[in-house]
Amino acid sequence: MTALSRISLSDFRSYPDALIQPGGGFVVLTGENGAGKTNVLEAVSLLSPGRGLRGASLSEMARSGGSGGFAVAARLALPSAAEASEVDIGTGTTTAAPERRQVRINGASAAATALAEWLSVLWLTPAMDRLFQEGAGGRRRFLDRLALALSPTHAVHASRYEAAMRARNKLLAGEAPDQDWLSALEARMAEHGAAVAEARAVTVAALSQRLADAPEGAFARPGLSLSGWNFGGEEALLAELRRARRRDAAAGRTLAGPHRTDLLVTHLGKAQPAERCSTGEQKALLLGLVLAHADLVAERIGRRPILLLDEVAAHLDPSRRAALFERLEAAGGQVWMTGTETSLFAGIGASASMLELSGGGVYPAPSRVT
Ligand SMILES: Nc1ncnc2c1ncn2[C@@H]1O[C@H](COP(=O)(O)OP(=O)(O)O)[C@@H](O)[C@H]1O
Ligand SMILES: [Mg+2]
Structure with missing residues (x-):
């Protein structure tokens, strides 16, 4: 316990x-x-x-x-x-x-980030009633919390990826960016970005499997998929970053990469995207997801997440x-x-x-x- x-x-x-x-x-x-x-x-x-x-x-x-x-x-x-x-x-x-x-x-x-080695915490709050209506950022954070519970180093990779990306964006905004430094930052982004993408993909696959196997209970069964980044592993991400230097410099930010991933959720029983379900159905989908994930984490890493169910x-x-x-x-x-x-x-x-x-x-x- x-x-x-x-x-x-x-x-x-x-x-x-x-x-x-x-x-x-x-x-x-x-x-x-x-x-x-x-x-x-x-x-x-x-x-x-x-x-x-x-x-x-x-x-x-x-x-x-x-x-x-x-x-x-x-x-x-x-x-x-x-x-x-x-x-x-x-x-x-x-x-x-x-x-x-x-x-x-x-x-x-x-x-x-070391806290994740000791415990996992998952939550559902009234503010998450808008999770499917609002932008991808909230869903990505939700997904990352699920991934973190299965993979305690996830937060480390995510923060190193973000830090390298901020440094790359800053460098590209300058006059004549140092090419070696740029390549080093991109290598860092590729390494940690691929780890982030991998942990998310593993989470979605394992959770989908579990949801598919579970009997239809009192809570709606969600179907999960990822969108927004499909370049494959570390080398593909590195190639993409190199290729996109000019474009990203013009945009003032990195336009493609795992920081743009979105979690797509559907109501399997109704074959409907979550955002079109009723507020109550969306809540039931989230609850079904979190409960299934807690079971998955308990089984995989022998440690049940602490659940916070607000209202x-x-x-x-x-x-x-x-x-x-x-x-x-x-x-x-x-x-x-x-x-x-x-x-x-x-x-x-x-x-x-x-x-x-x-x-x-x-x-x-x-x-x-x-
Ligand atoms: N930094 C803060 N300092 C003092 N009071 C705060 C602070 N942040 C929130 N509160 C107070 O906490 C209360 C809200 O608590 P909350 O836990 O949201 O209530 P609830 O029981 O409805 O969930 C409000 O009265 C708010 O003014
Ligand atoms: Mg409250």
């Missing part, structure tokens, strides 16, 4: 100082609108590489009226087979450097809600869920951690107070 056994939030969003010590299964956070439910999930999401589930800047996360920095510190219980039984993970910023994310693993400073229960009819809880319970693993009412979670087992959030504090939810 990979699960958080404690997480503290200091000057994070609406929390001056809060501590949560959840069990390993369901963690249900209830509270009024604005009580700080999504804030807690965002803190958990920062225990993985990237900008967290809101994609916000670090300075937005620091509590207004606080010190200017914030800290999220967590203890992760590891699967019993692991060498150590737990690991301490911390992340945050300081007053002096409010835009620099610091990460500590067992007290030692580490890169944010998901409220949008499901009672029978789908019951099916969701049953499926999650059977799968095991830590699942954080939020809602405004405890009644939404009436069907879940007594072992769930039921917490009520209010005024920056965390309390046992009223229905479980005896």
Whole structure:
């Protein structure tokens, strides 16, 4: 079991100082609108590489009226087979450097990308209701999170590819770019870009297979494919970059490459692109995808992702809600869920951690107070 056994939030969003010590299964956070439910999930999401589930800047996360920095510190219980039984993970910023994310693993400073070696976090939030309507960037980030869960080095390759691309764009914008330096940057882009493309392709193939084999359950079955970049491996990408120098210099950016990939999702039962499905159907597609992916990751790398399901229960009819809880319970693993009412979670087992959030504090939810 990979699960958080404690997480503290200091000057994070609406929390001056809060501590949560959840069990390993369901963690249900209830509270009024604005009580700080999504804030807690965002803190958990920062225990993985990237900008967290809101994609916000670090300075937005620091509590207004606080010190200017914030800290999220967590203890992760590891699967019993692991060498150590737990690991301490911390992340945050300081007053002096409010835009620099610091990460500590067992007290030692580490890169944010190293977090993926310890845990995976997947989420569904109300903001993702527009995932299929909006631009490819959001879908690419979603895909990358899925890929990262299967391939912990994915974030490293992605960030090295992006860094080399930024340097190449800058170089091409200059008067007479140094050809050796340009070639070196393109070689770097090709190496890491091919690794990024490979991890995505492997993810889509494995997940598609799993979805195809699964029985039609309570959630719509998605079909997946990739579009936007089809040059093949490292050498093909390198050739493409060399060929496109003049074009990219004129455009002021790199026009083709894995940074342009899009994830196409269809509703298999209806043979319809996701963007044409109803909002509820789109949500069910995403839920089906994330649940199948969590199972896939658990099977492949023996570590179930921590799931953050923000306001998901409220949008499901009672029978789908019951099916969701049953499926999650059977799968095991830590699942954080939020809602405004405890009644939404009436069907879940007594072992769930039921917490009520209010005024920056965390309390046992009223229905479980005896
Ligand atoms: N940096 C911040 N400093 C202080 N409060 C914040 C900060 N960011 C967000 N908040 C507050 O957090 C609250 C929203 O919390 P949220 O977790 O989204 O609520 P909900 O329970 O509805 O999910 C709002 O009241 C907002 O003003
Ligand atoms: Mg919320």
